[in-house]
Amino acid sequence: MQPEEELKQIAKEVSVCTRCALHHSRKLAVPGEGPVNAQVMFIGEGPGFHENEQGRPFVGAAGKFLDELLASVNMKRSDVFIGNVVKCRPPGNRDPLPEELEACREYLERQIQAINPKVIVTLGRYSMAHFLPNAKISSVHGQAFKVRGRLVVAMYHPAAALHQQSLRSTVEQDFARLPELIQQASQAMQLEEEKPAEPRKEPKQLSLF
Ligand code: URA
Ligand code: SF4
Numbered sequence: 001m002q003p004e005e006e007l008k009q010i011a012k013e014v015s016v017c018t019r020c021a022l023h024h025s026r027k028l029a030v031p032g033e034g035p036v037n038a039q040v041m042f043i044g045e046g047p048g049f050h051e052n053e054q055g056r057p058f059v060g061a062a063g064k065f066l067d068e069l070l071a072s073v074n075m076k077r078s079d080v081f082i083g084n085v086v087k088c089r090p091p092g093n094r095d096p097l098p099e100e101l102e103a104c105r106e107y108l109e110r111q112i113q114a115i116n117p118k119v120i121v122t123l124g125r126y127s128m129a130h131f132l133p134n135a136k137i138s139s140v141h142g143q144a145f146k147v148r149g150r151l152v153v154a155m156y157h158p159a160a161a162l163h164q165q166s167l168r169s170t171v172e173q174d175f176a177r178l179p180e181l182i183q184q185a186s187q188a189m190q191l192e193e194e195k196p197a198e199p200r201k202e203p204k205q206l207s208l209f
Helices: 003-015 049-054 061-072 098-115 125-131 158-163 165-176 178-194
Strands: 040-044 081-084 119-123 144-147 150-155
Touching: 003 098, 040 098, 040 125, 061 158, 061 165, 081 098, 098 125, 119 125, 119 178, 144 178, 150 165, 150 178, 158 165, 165 178
Parallel strands: 040 081, 040 119, 119 150
Antiparallel strands: 144 150
């Protein structure tokens, strides 16, 4: 399937998904949105009140702050893909449960495969844990890690920064480093692409004999 079709297909499946209990209380599932050729994906936690009403990611207060953070580094929402680790709103904005994260995991993985971004920015600890299961946000925020061939940059959640003034400047400083990290990632990946092709090693198959 072409990446664009695959993204649409995922959104269609998500809109009627019943894989976890969150489907009982959702109004609209929020598959995420952005161009299929986005070089950067921002992954939040899960839809809140307004997202659940509109079926779109980051349209409430945290979204407004995210727009400001993007603007501060000359990025626009329309340049990037924005999604979440769980696609349906946890009631009362509670934290997503392990079984909900697990049930929804495959959708995000398929979105990443289809978009094939150079950089993934995780917003908050649940999103970070999808890629860096053992990391602590207080020690790794603002840093970049290579995970399965992509750069993963961990950020505090914009909503946390809205509620905690001290985090606000931390998030702003972490965002200020993004353009440099993205540029480094593109250069590193270009170098990899330009390396003389090595004979591809086929994965070993277990012999029956
Ligand atoms: N917070 C999130 O984590 N995701 C959204 O889409 C909105 C708020
Ligand atoms: Fe399906 Fe994910 Fe929604 Fe659960 S949160 S119902 S797994 S789309």
